[in-house]
Amino acid sequence: MRKRSITSYDVAKAAGVSQSAVSRAFSPNASIAKATRERVLEAAKELGYQPNAIARSMSSARIGAQQKTGLIGVIFTRFEDPFFARMVADLSRSVQACGWQMLLFTVDTHSEVDSALNTLMQYKIDGAIIMSTILSDQMAQTCRAREIPVVLFNQSVEGLDVNSVQIDNRGGGRLATECLVETGHDRIAVVGGETGDATLMARETGFVEYLLEAGVELFIREEGNFTFSSGREAGLRLFSRRESPDAVFCVSDVMALGVLHAARFELGLQVPQDFSLLGFEDIPAAEWPGHSLSTIRQPTRRMIRDAVNILVDNMQDLDSSPRRERYKGTLILRESCRKRNLPEATQR
Amino acid sequence: MRKRSITSYDVAKAAGVSQSAVSRAFSPNASIAKATRERVLEAAKELGYQPNAIARSMSSARIGAQQKTGLIGVIFTRFEDPFFARMVADLSRSVQACGWQMLLFTVDTHSEVDSALNTLMQYKIDGAIIMSTILSDQMAQTCRAREIPVVLFNQSVEGLDVNSVQIDNRGGGRLATECLVETGHDRIAVVGGETGDATLMARETGFVEYLLEAGVELFIREEGNFTFSSGREAGLRLFSRRESPDAVFCVSDVMALGVLHAARFELGLQVPQDFSLLGFEDIPAAEWPGHSLSTIRQPTRRMIRDAVNILVDNMQDLDSSPRRERYKGTLILRESCRKRNLPEATQR
DNA sequence: AGATCCTATGCATGCGCTTGCAAGTACTGT
């Protein structure tokens, strides 16, 4: 048999006040005498009473209420990647700092997002942040209809009226390529992502674009799926051909590390003597001494802060037009790139 | 002005039944005619109705009810570590698979756990999983009083009546040390964790214990705080002395990689020629070609599965005595350890 | 002292749903 838990009525009785007084004691701006509040809080403490957040949002469900559930839905994917894992941690802290709780849902593919959102909406979330994946046009409309603000993090969908916060992937791709071209590489390879991934594709687009403008021909393209092992395999393929690239741009750091490990430890190549390597994201492992991977850094903290702020703003003003924030990436030059045009000696 | 959302009453009207019928249509085992259910579901679909999980758990709050909030609180720390990040991902999937939602709370220190739990309890979570951190005796009692099952993951507290699921850290430490001793190392160093961390301490205890039994003297101890950079610094210290260790056991993989990078890339040492290296956990990066780090592997998947199962069992039978599952670690021998007793040549 | 105003409090209602109970319906067997 289940025990009844302590309710505001119990506290009311103990403090000799009405239940409403208890409720008011726990609402910051309610009209209640200081002495009464203290007495109530005292009694509450003694009984171990904690307001029931569920019931609270239940009664606040009335039309026009301010207080809501305090729940933020977060949909997440690609958890394996340290870059994203770190982001959930940061996001979690930001969300908590705003007094919200984070309802986390993990999905494996873009197609699961809609149903995940549906599930989360049953919990009447006050808003949602969707990390590294996208939602359908239809679901975006549903969210708008139900007045649930949504922010896409690290992704965006062309023509979809949804807030988004992401790095300028194309610009980052250009930046990376510029660095490689300027330092005199002329056999530049790219390890891109699957065509379905807009983020990775944009980085590659920036790469191709810059190459075209600079009049440098693309040496070769390989493809990976965002994992270390796919990067490793791409690396093995890249350097098994008769002529090898003298620079490799990978659209993600983990893949770049895959290439690095394959080249250096399986094929005996040297970086940057044999080829320059550039990644994207700046994960912690990029700066480990043995990696020293040059990369395009994302202003992650700031992006997370902004994502949360946009969510808050949007909750205040439900009709505000969607914001699409873009951030410039920064080139972090480490030892995986050769610094200037080297003499013939470097060529193999 | 906020729109009223669609409720079971709207569906009831549309389907020409009572509100209770709608409720029953959405409850798997309720007494309702098949035809009626279909009609209701049809109408619900048309109106875009989704049961309100908050209201649902609200009314199920009555004494003895089966259905609860469907919320599982997860308290998490040390998110930076890839090993733990991975675990949240897996856990998230397991929890979802059981039809629960995961309410994630991130803490930075053990001391925040109690208040985190308090916050989560306001949401009337059905249970909690606490990852890599601990709770106070008092809070454990509170949870029991409120009948909220708790499982400690990867931690346990001596003498505390709380379910726990963790690797046999001491045994793992022994296993690691045995490997090093058997292969003829005699200047064995350890990079331990801070004394407050029971998990890391247990690994070290196993290490010291075995050394003692084997009659091998501890060469030197360094300390880290579970991060790559603390491992790196420990590594620099270890090899800056006049006499260097010929083996290093690190109580976590990230720290071991810190040592590896420092030794190999900053000090120019070779592994395993100059010294053998052993970690603990088997994170993905451990098997990267350039690392090939020997380590003690944890049966993570199984541990997560069991943690969830224990939670479920405990929810069914609230008075069952706490279970404390222990798992044996497996020694994964990679190239960072020399395989047999080598001739004098190895010594420096 | 009386009128006026403001603050503090209690009462009562409802948020959307589940569920015990009673009533209704259909079906079975004799």
Next chain:
DNA sequence: ACAGTACTTGCAAGCGCATGCATAGGATCT
């Protein structure tokens, strides 16, 4: 045909809290 049974269904009572409204005290002013 009628009692007995098994299913369905609607009614209504909460779940724990927030809040509009009315009211009771004070405090302030004239």
